[in-house]
Amino acid sequence: MTENWQRVHPASPFVHGWLAIVGLIWVYWTSTDELSWSERFAGPRLGWTAAIGVGALLVILVFYALSWYFTRYRLTDTHVYVNAGMLFRSQKQARIERVQAIDIAQPLLARLLGLAELRFDVADGSSSVMRLAFLKKERAHQLRGEILTLAQIARTGTAQPPAEVLAQEPEQDTLPEEEPARHPEAVAGASGQLIVSKVPAGRLLGSLMLRVPTILGVLFALFFGIMVVLGNAGALAGVIPALLGFGGWFYKELNNSWNFTASNTDTGLRISRGLTDTRQQSIPSGRVQAIKISAPMLWRALGWYRIEVNALGLGDESDSETLVMPVGNFESVCQVMGILLPDLGVPAQREVLYTAVTTGTQHGFTSSSQRAKAFSPGAWKHQGFLETDSVLITRYGWLARVASFIPYRRIQGVSWHQGPLERRRALAGVRVHSAGGSILGYAHQLDHDRAGELFRTQARRAAER
């Protein structure tokens, strides 16, 4: 199957560049600030205003038309091509069999117009993501399905000897249990995917209300509100920045987590989410480097958790953690973990997971030394670690409790730390680092000898292949 070059949806340049139009109008408006409404659109000015307006519109339209004309894509049996730009041409291509996953994103305006953008996650070592924007939503889904099917055929065609596969996919692990990671999403978007967790709007809002920034925001608002009521009108000046800062955080969290659905695919998790900007994202299990399950202070009583992962090559978010569950109970945690990390390396998986997200020394967990009591009165019992056959689990945190999971073969480096006060009490800590984000294994304030032992075994594990 070789398709001809095709163009994207004609409205695409507008969706890309609507800000430019808004900007121009804003510049016009502020630079004619001194004029009244009637002066702008009446009398001798009207002619000029209309002429300039039409002229600007024409220029913009010509640019948009050219931009649209030069943006083309083509799908062949072996490659996907995306060309763009008239002056600065960019020609991108991706070999089909290296396409790991395709995300579908819908920024607000695109969503209103029923358009969608495709983002290709390609395992070729390049850092920039290949994007194709915008297509009709149905067309985007159809194209995504086609490409992923082709990718599947290309990979399972067994035309390549294994050695070549290995050489071509340096980012991929070559361990046997990683095998499924090379066959992402057989028939993508096919029905019958198991939905592992869907976050209801009520619970999401509730969970956000119980976060510390929300509570601080509300307290601030109350404080300033009371000041204003008491006749101190100047306090109003404090409200606006506070509202902006807090509102920004709240909106971002809400937009990231709204309508959050995680489903199980052959290779890992598939996530769709978004309030104004919707986004669909695939997280192949083979890309997950470390997992963090955290319980913010006020969620603990409710038994709610949040899961983030360090993952490699997920497009523009490659340097920060990726949210895979905004809020959920222990049952949801088990389901998500069952996909991200099916093998904890212990027989009693569920029980160990439960001990990891709560507190206790069952199942072989080692906690901080008693001597750490003075340094972390509220957390020393919770702090601890467990070395299973395949994963290092660490627990830390006082108010917000965190459990992090790092598979041994994802360890990039290990470090050992000891401060002056810790030395006096014969304590030391070990940190285990992984790629793709800031999640780390953090075993804090351990007995000095135990820390040394952990440090040595982790260093040895990290070097194993």
Next chain:
Amino acid sequence: MQQTEFTGVDPSYYKVRLISWLINTAIYLLIALVPLALKLFTLDVPLWLVILPPLTVILIALWVLFLIRRRVRALGYAEREEDLVVRSGVMFRKQVVIPYGRLQYVEMTSGPLERRYQLCKLTVNTAAGAATAVIPGLPAQTGTDLRERLAAAGEEKMIGL
């Protein structure tokens, strides 16, 4: 950790640290002496503002000076079979282990002061930003050799991500 034999850094690195200590102290002291200068220009500056900043700077500087020699002596690295270990710190002690297989690239830098004493600094990077090992104060030749050895070991034992 006791069984690992660490190689210390070049003793002349102490001089590099000493000179940069002098420069830093001079700069901070100059800033701390601003109130005194203002007072000399017959401005009304409270006495504590004249005395306290230079005194603080001098005390901290002396404390750092006292630690420099031990800090330099605490620096060390060990090339083991499967990994590189780097040790540092007197008050806050730290050891970092980087398996050769995880090594991404080795960076060699040397500032003007270090160049005067034919020293260099090696930075060993992995895919994780936090897992980075820094060895300062290596003699230039040792640094080059170590870099070559590390690169070779990295290539031989490479593990994909």
